[in-house]
Amino acid sequence: MVHTWNPDCYGAIADSLLHGWLFSFKTYIIFYGLTNIFSAKDVRQVRWRKILTDSVRSSVFLTTNLIIFLWLTCQLRKILGFFTVPTLGFINGMISALLAILIENRRRRPLLALYLTNLVFLNNFSQALIWSICMVILKIGKGMIRQPATSIRRILRFRTLRLPLFYGFLALLFQVSRCGYSWCTNQVSPLSLCGAIGGLSLFFYPNISIAMYVFWKFVEGFFFSYYNNLMIPYGDIILYALSTGYVAWNAVIEPQALREGYWKFLAGLTGNKIEQLNRRLFDSFGYNSSKKFPHFIPKLDPRFTLLNGIWSTIHHD
Numbered sequence: 001m002v003h004t005w006n007p008d009c010y011g012a013i014a015d016s017l018l019h020g021w022l023f024s025f026k027t028y029i030i031f032y033g034l035t036n037i038f039s040a041k042d043v044r045q046v047r048w049r050k051i052l053t054d055s056v057r058s059s060v061f062l063t064t065n066l067i068i069f070l071w072l073t074c075q076l077r078k079i080l081g082f083f084t085v086p087t088l089g090f091i092n093g094m095i096s097a098l099l100a101i102l103i104e105n106r107r108r109r110p111l112l113a114l115y116l117t118n119l120v121f122l123n124n125f126s127q128a129l130i131w132s133i134c135m136v137i138l139k140i141g142k143g144m145i146r147q148p149a150t151s152i153r154r155i156l157r158f159r160t161l162r163l164p165l166f167y168g169f170l171a172l173l174f175q176v177s178r179c180g181y182s183w184c185t186n187q188v189s190p191l192s193l194c195g196a197i198g199g200l201s202l203f204f205y206p207n208i209s210i211a212m213y214v215f216w217k218f219v220e221g222f223f224f225s226y227y228n229n230l231m232i233p234y235g236d237i238i239l240y241a242l243s244t245g246y247v248a249w250n251a252v253i254e255p256q257a258l259r260e261g262y263w264k265f266l267a268g269l270t271g272n273k274i275e276q277l278n279r280r281l282f283d284s285f286g287y288n289s290s291k292k293f294p295h296f297i298p299k300l301d302p303r304f305t306l307l308n309g310i311w312s313t314i315h316h317d
Helices: 009-039 048-080 089-101 106-146 147-155 160-185 191-202 207-227 235-253 260-269 281-287 310-313
Strands: none
Touching: 009 048, 009 260, 048 089, 089 235, 147 207, 191 207, 235 260, 235 281
8 A cells, every 4th residue: 555666565665765865964964065165254264074064863763764764564464454544644653753853953953843843834824825715816806807997896895805904904003002001101012912912903804824833933933932941841852753643644634735845855855756656545644645646556466465455446547
């Protein structure tokens, strides 16, 4: 069901190992190289040995994450005797990330954790926002051609103006509360209070995506604040493991939910083998897993299939 390119578990891991290492090293050597070159005042001050050691260390971290993830996928299947929704990416992704992150430089862990967290919860926000804007423009554009007067009335009605009112009152309430507090108390206004008052503008445009975006920005600030004060021990590792587990689960069972740029990153890391999962069999879990690759049919050897139903399902036209 998972490694269709090789029926042997360890053979499948070995097939992915070289691609994972080369892709990781190429990515990190460019990243660390450019970062150090641009931050140095003189090229002679660039620490080339540090660039190399950091690149190797981060590449080992990323490759280890991949290896443990694939190994745990097979082992959990052998232990249980079947696949479940959590064991198709979340549990094995979380454990592999928890172990692999210990290899990475301690200073990079918080940034990795927050990057994965933002990736998890901002994907749907950006997609929905772009889709909504395009739909509104298309609807108004058609109306302007057919019925200009009616379209102008539609533009000026409250339903259409809710989003601009939200953005306008967000800034207005924030600035009024900030200036009003300073004027009344002769003290510096607390930005958290002013931000909360500005948040009341959401009444004009109630939207769960915007609320979740703001909420996770709050989580980001909260995490950095308390992590810097060491009030959450190993918080960066825990957050990274949970976020990676969720992203890995999405990549396996619902790849269409991932941002295209990150999907290409995973495809490069695995040598495009992540595209070769037998997702038609995952459709039964209700996530439309084969939507991204509707025409993919793996070439399987019947000697290594346990159920005749699987063979007939994947070859069903």
